[in-house]
Amino acid sequence: MTARTLYDKLWDSHCVAELPDGSSLLYIDLHLLHEVTSPQAFSNLRRAGRKPWRVDAALATPDHNVPTVLRELGLGGFDDPIARRQVDVLERNCHEFGVPLFPLGDVRQGIVHVVGPEQGLTLPGMTVVCGDSHTATHGALAALAYGIGSSEVEHVLATQTLRGRKSKNMAVVVDGVLGEGVVAKDLALHLIGRIGTAGASGHAIEFRGDGIGALSMEARMTLCNMSIEAGARVGLVAYDRVTQAYVKDRPFAPAGPQWAGAVRHWQDLHSDHDAHFDRIVGIRAEDVAPCVSWGTSPEMVVPISGAVPQLHEARDDVQRGDWSRAMAYMGLEAGRPIHGTPIDKVFVGSCTNARIEDLRAAARVLRGRRIDPRIKLALVVPGSGLVALQAEHEGLDEVFTAAGFEWRAPGCSMCLGMNADRLEPGERCASTSNRNFEGRQGRGGRTHLMSPAMAAAAAVAGAIVDVREL
Amino acid sequence: MQPLSRHRGIVIPFDRANIDTDMLLPKQYLKSLDAYGFGDFLFDDERYLDHGEIDTPVANRRINPGFVLNRAPYRHGTVVLAQANFGCGSSREHAVWALRDFGVRVLVAPSYGDIFRDNCFNNGLLAIVVEQPVVDRLFQLVRSRNVVEVDVDVAAGTLAVADETWKFMLEEGRRQNLLEGLDQVGETLMLADRIRCYEQRRRAAEPWVFRHTRQDPD
Numbered sequence: 001m002t003a004r005t006l007y008d009k010l011w012d013s014h015c016v017a018e019l020p021d022g023s024s025l026l027y028i029d030l031h032l033l034h035e036v037t038s039p040q041a042f043s044n045l046r047r048a049g050r051k052p053w054r055v056d057a058a059l060a061t062p063d064h065n066v067p068t069v070l071r072e073l074g075l076g077g078f079d080d081p082i083a084r085r086q087v088d089v090l091e092r093n094c095h096e097f098g099v100p101l102f103p104l105g106d107v108r109q110g111i112v113h114v115v116g117p118e119q120g121l122t123l124p125g126m127t128v129v130c131g132d133s134h135t136a137t138h139g140a141l142a143a144l145a146y147g148i149g150s151s152e153v154e155h156v157l158a159t160q161t162l163r164g165r166k167s168k169n170m171a172v173v174v175d176g177v178l179g180e181g182v183v184a185k186d187l188a189l190h191l192i193g194r195i196g197t198a199g200a201s202g203h204a205i206e207f208r209g210d211g212i213g214a215l216s217m218e219a220r221m222t223l224c225n226m227s228i229e230a231g232a233r234v235g236l237v238a239y240d241r242v243t244q245a246y247v248k249d250r251p252f253a254p255a256g257p258q259w260a261g262a263v264r265h266w267q268d269l270h271s272d273h274d275a276h277f278d279r280i281v282g283i284r285a286e287d288v289a290p291c292v293s294w295g296t297s298p299e300m301v302v303p304i305s306g307a308v309p310q311l312h313e314a315r316d317d318v319q320r321g322d323w324s325r326a327m328a329y330m331g332l333e334a335g336r337p338i339h340g341t342p343i344d345k346v347f348v349g350s351c352t353n354a355r356i357e358d359l360r361a362a363a364r365v366l367r368g369r370r371i372d373p374r375i376k377l378a379l380v381v382p383g384s385g386l387v388a389l390q391a392e393h394e395g396l397d398e399v400f401t402a403a404g405f406e407w408r409a410p411g412c413s414m415c416l417g418m419n420a421d422r423l424e425p426g427e428r429c430a431s432t433s434n435r436n437f438e439g440r441q442g443r444g445g446r447t448h449l450m451s452p453a454m455a456a457a458a459a460v461a462g463a464i465v466d467v468r469e470l
Numbered sequence: 471m472q473p474l475s476r477h478r479g480i481v482i483p484f485d486r487a488n489i490d491t492d493m494l495l496p497k498q499y500l501k502s503l504d505a506y507g508f509g510d511f512l513f514d515d516e517r518y519l520d521h522g523e524i525d526t527p528v529a530n531r532r533i534n535p536g537f538v539l540n541r542a543p544y545r546h547g548t549v550v551l552a553q554a555n556f557g558c559g560s561s562r563e564h565a566v567w568a569l570r571d572f573g574v575r576v577l578v579a580p581s582y583g584d585i586f587r588d589n590c591f592n593n594g595l596l597a598i599v600v601e602q603p604v605v606d607r608l609f610q611l612v613r614s615r616n617v618v619e620v621d622v623d624v625a626a627g628t629l630a631v632a633d634e635t636w637k638f639m640l641e642e643g644r645r646q647n648l649l650e651g652l653d654q655v656g657e658t659l660m661l662a663d664r665i666r667c668y669e670q671r672r673r674a675a676e677p678w679v680f681r682h683t684r685q686d687p688d
């Protein structure tokens with residue numbers, strides 16, 4: 001048999017049928033749902049008189065537009081009636097169709113991509129889909145995971161399968177170990193800055209090399225999470241002991257005699273040593289510094305020692321146009337060092353960086369410090385109720401509040417600003433989220449992407465600084 | 471889904487790369503429960519000078535007169551022309567619904583966000599990939615002539631402006647779907663036996679995959 005990549009293996013093992021048009025029908029093992037991209041799918045199902053194929057392969061939880069305050073009031077805590085209706089409809093749909101739900105008020109509720117791995121719902125070797133582009137997060141567990149649209153949500157509900165065309169294989173090989181104060185988020189931003197937001201489009205990325213082996217499971221999730229910002233629908237890391245230790249004893253993970261069988265099965269979840277990759281990108285870990293985005297696309301990134309680029313450095317006229325538009329939007333002139341850029345708001349959260357290790361990293365910087373008085377609002381929004389509980393158990397919530405942060409309830413929050421947490425026009429934010437698009441965190445808002453520790457440092461300094469100097 | 475075999479329409483030019491789905495349809499409209507009615511909100515942040523919510527009457531909004539979608543003839547355009555990586559970012563199919571509801575049937579760009587492109591075809595929108603020189607030539611035509619109408623032939627895989635014609639590649643399955651406007655779920659359900667058969671095999675080999683969300687955890 002020819003050597004295969006991890007992606008090839010996952011694809012082959014889920015292929016139900018090769019279709020005459022050259023696409024494949026893939027079986028879906030886990031389908032995560034949330035309130036924003038599922039209502040139309042449920043409506044269509046109802047209209048067509050169809051039933052879900054396998055509700056026990058699905059799990060829903062509200063996250064995108066839930067408020068992060070007054071959670072004890074449940075649906076009564078919404079001041080936005082339209083958002084409330086959407087969460088209410090999710091609950092009704094789940095009850096009507098029998099889809100399991102972690103509702104508001106359930107300690108397991110949270111951002112879908114935090115909840116899946118945390119619960120052991122996401123397992124190595126699975127296919128995982130969700131009507132959300134950051135589904136690639138789950139690829140950190142050697143699962144074939146990708147984001148889909150609402151039509152596809154309907155297709156999975158009705159058939160437990162998806163039609164698809166195989167992507168090409170791309171390897172991102174990280175050699176060596178990241179330096180002090182440099183984390184997976186920096187690696188992700190560094191990569192995107194280098195290959196661009198379309199750099200991996202049409203490809204599934206496998207992150208490889210000793211630099212990846214050395215990363216914790218949560219760090220790997222941060223990295224796979226941002227594959228989509230590099231243009232790849234899928235990000236993957238091979239199964240290893242770190243994966244195994246992470247999955248063991250999770251609520252929905254196999255237990256008892258099944259555990260041994262599963263572990264045996266999972267051993268094969270890596271690329272064969274002579275597998276072919278269509279493209280290989282090498283990164284030396286020592287070359288990666290803490291990174292910050294300066295513009296309105298995740299590829300507009302510089303190391304903390306860097307500056308907003310000069311227009312003549314652009315590759316072509318299109319990029320020059322995009323850069324000058326981004327500079328105007330961000331209120332930053334060409335050549336300006338990123339270090340020292342004053343900040344109005346700080347957001348620690350999102351499916352990229354709201355797991356317990358992220359909160360620990362931010363809290364480590366904040367311990368015994370106060371946020372700068374110029375900061376109007378500093379939010380920390382845990383990725384799930386269980387992350388919040390763990391953080392409270394460790395006293396991190398007190399570290400945050402003592403420093404001047406607001407400790408909020410789980411959800412997507414200011415990552416996309418569908419709820420009340422958002423930027424006002426012109427406000428500049430140090431954010432641990434994944435997208436700095438125009439208006440992403442609020443119309444006219446200016447987002448600088450960075451790691452949790454860097455965001456905490458920006459809160460303390462009132463400006464973008466190098467966390468290693470603090 | 472409406473079938474599409476031939477289309478003739480006015481080009482709407484967006485001479486920018488990386489136009490993301492947040493830009494196509496901002497988040498506040500994702501609170502809708504429907505798959506229709508997004509046409510007035512396409513490019514909302516640029517199209518209006520004020521902020522709108524899902525229940526703001528459009529008649530009360532302040533139009534940004536300079537924006538391409540507010541200008542004749544583009545406001546009647548049905549073919550989007552853009553630079554690389556169009557539709558990157560969020561998977562929100564609402565962005566495609568907004569394009570469709572505005573009247574767009576065809577898109578032309580050097581590349582797209584992968585999820586966005588699938589969403590397009592799932593809604594009967596043809597997202598054509600052409601080489602950069604073709605895109606450059608089309609922008610040139612738009613700049614010099616102001617109004618450019620293109621003719622698209624799905625079956626033949628051609629794109630034409632006046633006497634210039636270009637071929638484009640289209641995956642066979644997508645071509646069939648566009649031409650026939652098939653119900654994909656219905657098509658797949660015809661393979662139900664194969665799906666069941668696969669499940670049986672899988673359940674024997676990897677039973678833990680099937681002890682899932684409904685079961686109370688141990």
Ligand code: SF4
Pocket residue numbers: 063064111112113132134350351352411412415416433434
């Ligand atoms: S946290 Fe942000 S990126 Fe992640 S699922 Fe929520 S909105 Fe999407």
